Amino acid sequence: MSQPDAATPFYGMMAEFETAQALLSATEKTTAAGYTKTDAFSPFPIHGLFDALRIREKKVAPIILTFGLIGLAAGAGLEYWTQVIAYPMNIAGRPHWAWVAYIPPAFETTILFAAFSAVIGMFALNGLPQPYHPVFNVPQFARASQDRFFLLVEATDPKFDAEGTKAFLASLNPKEVVHVDH
Amino acid sequence: VDESQFPKGDFRAPVPVLTAGHSYRSITDQLTGIVLTKHSPLAWYFIIAIAFTLLSGLGVALSWLLLKGIGIWGNNVPVGWAFDIINFVWWIGIGHAGTLISAILLLFKQDWRTSINRSAEAMTLFAVACAAIFPVIHTGRPWLAAYWLFPYPNVMGLWPNFRSPLIWDVFAVSTYASVSLIFWYTGLVPDLATFRDKAEHPLLKKVYGVLALGWRGSARHWFRYEKAFLILAGLSTPLVLSVHTVVSFDFASAVIPGWHATIFPPYFVAGAVYAGFAMVLTLAIPLRAMYGLKDFITMRHIENMAKVMLVTGLVVVYGYACEAFFGWYSGNGYERFMLKNRILTGPYHKFYWVLLLCNFIVPQLMWSKKLRNNIMVVFTVCMFVNVGMWLERFVIIVTSLANDFMPSSWEMYHPTIWDFSTFFGTVGLFVTLMFLFVRVLPMIAIFEMKVLLPGSNPTSTHDGGSHP
Numbered sequence: 001m002s003q004p005d006a007a008t009p010f011y012g013m014m015a016e017f018e019t020a021q022a023l024l025s026a027t028e029k030t031t032a033a034g035y036t037k038t039d040a041f042s043p044f045p046i047h048g049l050f051d052a053l054r055i056r057e058k059k060v061a062p063i064i065l066t067f068g069l070i071g072l073a074a075g076a077g078l079e080y081w082t083q084v085i086a087y088p089m090n091i092a093g094r095p096h097w098a099w100v101a102y103i104p105p106a107f108e109t110t111i112l113f114a115a116f117s118a119v120i121g122m123f124a125l126n127g128l129p130q131p132y133h134p135v136f137n138v139p140q141f142a143r144a145s146q147d148r149f150f151l152l153v154e155a156t157d158p159k160f161d162a163e164g165t166k167a168f169l170a171s172l173n174p175k176e177v178v179h180v181d182h
Numbered sequence: 183v184d185e186s187q188f189p190k191g192d193f194r195a196p197v198p199v200l201t202a203g204h205s206y207r208s209i210t211d212q213l214t215g216i217v218l219t220k221h222s223p224l225a226w227y228f229i230i231a232i233a234f235t236l237l238s239g240l241g242v243a244l245s246w247l248l249l250k251g252i253g254i255w256g257n258n259v260p261v262g263w264a265f266d267i268i269n270f271v272w273w274i275g276i277g278h279a280g281t282l283i284s285a286i287l288l289l290f291k292q293d294w295r296t297s298i299n300r301s302a303e304a305m306t307l308f309a310v311a312c313a314a315i316f317p318v319i320h321t322g323r324p325w326l327a328a329y330w331l332f333p334y335p336n337v338m339g340l341w342p343n344f345r346s347p348l349i350w351d352v353f354a355v356s357t358y359a360s361v362s363l364i365f366w367y368t369g370l371v372p373d374l375a376t377f378r379d380k381a382e383h384p385l386l387k388k389v390y391g392v393l394a395l396g397w398r399g400s401a402r403h404w405f406r407y408e409k410a411f412l413i414l415a416g417l418s419t420p421l422v423l424s425v426h427t428v429v430s431f432d433f434a435s436a437v438i439p440g441w442h443a444t445i446f447p448p449y450f451v452a453g454a455v456y457a458g459f460a461m462v463l464t465l466a467i468p469l470r471a472m473y474g475l476k477d478f479i480t481m482r483h484i485e486n487m488a489k490v491m492l493v494t495g496l497v498v499v500y501g502y503a504c505e506a507f508f509g510w511y512s513g514n515g516y517e518r519f520m521l522k523n524r525i526l527t528g529p530y531h532k533f534y535w536v537l538l539l540c541n542f543i544v545p546q547l548m549w550s551k552k553l554r555n556n557i558m559v560v561f562t563v564c565m566f567v568n569v570g571m572w573l574e575r576f577v578i579i580v581t582s583l584a585n586d587f588m589p590s591s592w593e594m595y596h597p598t599i600w601d602f603s604t605f606f607g608t609v610g611l612f613v614t615l616m617f618l619f620v621r622v623l624p625m626i627a628i629f630e631m632k633v634l635l636p637g638s639n640p641t642s643t644h645d646g647g648s649h650p
Contacts, residue, residue, distance in 0.1 A: 055401065
């Protein structure tokens, strides 16, 4: 499925490993060798990989905090507007802005907004849902969600050269090194 | 637990949370094999047939309700709240264990939660779905329920009264249902990707593929995924505590004797966890046998859940003692009468003693390690707790309402066949949904089980640059 107009002849080069340890060691060596456009794929989260790939992003938590605060403002605002401005009602002589009684709904909207922003934000940062991705062109990659571990070096990496990178990946003791078509 | 501290054969040494000898392959194959097959165990057909029959009964009961109105129920004046709210509180309570297992035990790093969290989360969703039926139908005209329950701009310019715990309930339960759903779905996505890659039928591949959102297991994705999941767990923890607290406010903020007590929020939350763990065990024990999951749901899980049940049960019993003490110590004539009426002389006092038998006496069997390791005993105790927790709500609601302040307004409450068919109908709905779930989705979190395998937490071998 190669696209003639793409900047590179293929998407990248991928090495397949049988254990999590092999993937982690290989990833560390790849990062140490100066590759930057790399990614590792595994059937479950491997904590060592985050350091090995120099993942430093801190976006998820601030998004959730922001939306939690928006949720708080939305809940409290709804209560203020409906109970004090739009249709103030005297119920048992209590003040219109009986803020103590308004805590539970505002708390719930805070959690609601924060939780949805956590899920939607996380998937959006990950670029999901994504119907097509070149890594799925590798037939063996079906096992990335089962019992195999993969390391990818993208062809757009400044250090990438087809022969050299292939030789480098082969030196990491993978089961196999394959091209990833666009 | 550091298992090396126990000598070999020591009775204190815990059973592992995953039986030794499994590989990534065997976990994947066994857990996807349950779903990606044309065969289901005979017991599956048998149980879902019964459940579906009850569910059909729910259809009949609800249709008749819509035609005739809530007069078909046994509710009267003064017992204006009966099965509708009893069942609502019972189902909502059951839901709590799912969130407790998936969120609170995650924050406490309890690795035994892994094999039961997925099915417990599903159980939460289905229990909340059953619960939600009652507040909607008890209005009699459910098509107007939105107008009564939700704050939306309507032609009369009226809004719900936010000082009322009933509207707090709407916010708490709908938030709980929505957050439980996305929590469950987020946990499912990596496993749906496994199903997409394992399935052979092209249609199944497509369906699971769409649901998996194109998940490819990239380390960058896992990084954000784990962060979001952990924060989601942190958000769900106060949420789950708030839900039954708010449900208890429905009672505690009323002036009815036996309801107006400050012990209600913690006592209701403990009761919810208690009922929930009993229901998780009630479902896990037969599913484990039906699908041969003894390697994944080991005796360690059964024992731990039995222990949680025992402890929360004792907290609930402490709540009963507090209720009784507060009633007596208040010196209030109505409160003292309510107590005497509830425990000794009232028309429903036998239910109170059955409730104590179910919730207090029988669960004490769980002190014995031998009995905790006997599946049939644990299952029987859970059945007692399921019944006991339902009776608890019956006792609180019906006894207090039937005999309140003025003897001239007292009235007995008798449920009708429609009350029962609606209640058992929701049991049918619950079991049907649960059994359909185990048929089409992984009931055990596949990727989380893999983390438990040795070799899944590799150590850095690199000399410089990375942190330990």
